[in-house]
Amino acid sequence: MTNMNDVAKAAGVSKSTVSNVFSGKRAISEAVRRKVLISAEQMNYRPNYFARSMVTKETRIIGIVMDSEKVKFSQYNISFINGVLKECNRQGYRLLIDTLADDYRRQVTQMTSEPVDGEIILDPMAVDTRIKERMANRRLMTIIGKPPAPFETKLCYVNNDNIQAAETAADYLLSLGHRNILFLNAVRKHTVSQDRKAGYLQAFAKRGWEPDGRLTVFRDESVPSVEYGYVTAKKYLQADPTLTAVIADTDQIALGVYRAAAELGLTVPEDLSVIAFNNNTVYPNEFNPPLTCIELNGEVLGQEAAKLLIEQLQAKEPLVKQVIIQSRLAERASCAPVLR
Amino acid sequence: MTNMNDVAKAAGVSKSTVSNVFSGKRAISEAVRRKVLISAEQMNYRPNYFARSMVTKETRIIGIVMDSEKVKFSQYNISFINGVLKECNRQGYRLLIDTLADDYRRQVTQMTSEPVDGEIILDPMAVDTRIKERMANRRLMTIIGKPPAPFETKLCYVNNDNIQAAETAADYLLSLGHRNILFLNAVRKHTVSQDRKAGYLQAFAKRGWEPDGRLTVFRDESVPSVEYGYVTAKKYLQADPTLTAVIADTDQIALGVYRAAAELGLTVPEDLSVIAFNNNTVYPNEFNPPLTCIELNGEVLGQEAAKLLIEQLQAKEPLVKQVIIQSRLAERASCAPVLR
DNA sequence: CTGTTAGCGCTTTCAG
């Protein structure tokens, strides 16, 4: 590999002149600049990324770390990633999927600093060693979702307003006259599910009511989405004919609900209203009937996360800031007033 | 930041001993090893990623580069990425989304070597500067899809067997008695579309027939998938009542076809058979009727791509190898024998 | 505006 010295010699200038041509940190006369660039071009030279990073202590790479057990992007993540990517591109950063399998993490030979300036942490958990460890090392990060309670006021995070989202969903159904609403929530351990439950309760509370606690179901992680929606909805709908509406955690779960309804001879939305949280506008629109949704804008979430992280990287002072993203109701055709 | 020297001093050993403890390149007595590890732990030390990379000339990061215009993962890409990630994890590599906006790429200050050992190149085009440039610099890569003709025999690539896939689709419809089959193909410029067209023609040819050339339509990139399926299918179906089947490039396009059919009073599959290429088993299964597909296994593609790239990285000799992935027919309920 | 010099933190000879 040809290096800076070679280029300097070929162009008949000093190493630091070449450095400055490429880093732009100091003005260089146009004549010299051109000479250097031509030599570099001929020799097919480009500055070495690591050598530069080593001295500047900056990589211009941000990491995204997910739960190392799953190491798999979901439907949900993809729009998020696209948002992150968009902002990275705007600001000249690269994105590293910064998850190593646990087998590797534990090996001493793999114990190195992370090659990133900062990280976006996905799926924070109530007890999260990833976050603790990074705080101990003063690494910069932004969390997606609500961080564990002890850190909530100390960290940067970006989150959907899950309380508002769930309240909007429940309130919408209540306003259509529904009273017995089945809530097919996500996995219990995540903070999202707790917030959504709170929002759901709040919608009832605002009217001075309280829903039947048994109508909030938490998902079992091992069951696929559609299956979860199908099995659970079928069970509850059969057991309780007064149920007139379902809130589903995702559009795929709603699909399962549709199937259950069809099998039970229930028509959506005449006999059963269905609403879901989701962040994909393509499929829900083509469901039969088109699915009314609370649209979570994953792309905006991702973009804000990247923006907030990069803001931290460039700030002189430590920065603590939260960004909460509102979601909105997209009325389509899966909800209707309850028939008396 | 604490460095190797600090740890060496604290542990009362030399720098190179510390180095060997962390790199595992030379055996170290258990007593010394433990002493070093304890000191490191106390000082919260981890070897610096870049300093190491700089001398080993290895990053253990692989890049994935997409068309820098779009910088956006599609539905299609996600399972692919998951496959790549799976293999990276298995082998202890990290994944960098190695796309910088064109504005940045063109800046001299951003001209550096890429911080990766090798790259996976997405969406190769007939004339692809990304590939040319990398070949000139002897960078290691594997291409996804068929590389531009001049390089086809010189590069590693992984591809779906698109000819086989399209032939299978067309043959299936022909065997059901369909003769006038509309083919809603992808964008013309990609090699995929050409291969699929070839497969489609081949199915006819094997029976000594030739389809009406006007029945193969290429997609206009600017139109969203569902829209493309809807508008095109509607137009052709109205113009030509002898059409009894459609091959759609993706499940979303098929969704558009469903809508067109519904509007024209055509029932799927009785009046119109629909089949699509796709790599998502969740949604198509829940369509009404469930969509018969040629299933492209994106995850396998991704995994093989990563495997092939890492194989190159570790090979002593240059390696040229191709991996072709077969796809299979998933019969669901959107195709039926043609009625006479 | 240009050049000289001293590291950044690690691995890698090469001697012990």
Place this chain on the structure above:
DNA sequence: CTGAAAGCGCTAACAG
């Protein structure tokens, strides 16, 4: 099995 010394390719501080 351990240690000393020489670089990897770059930037930054300083002097001209």
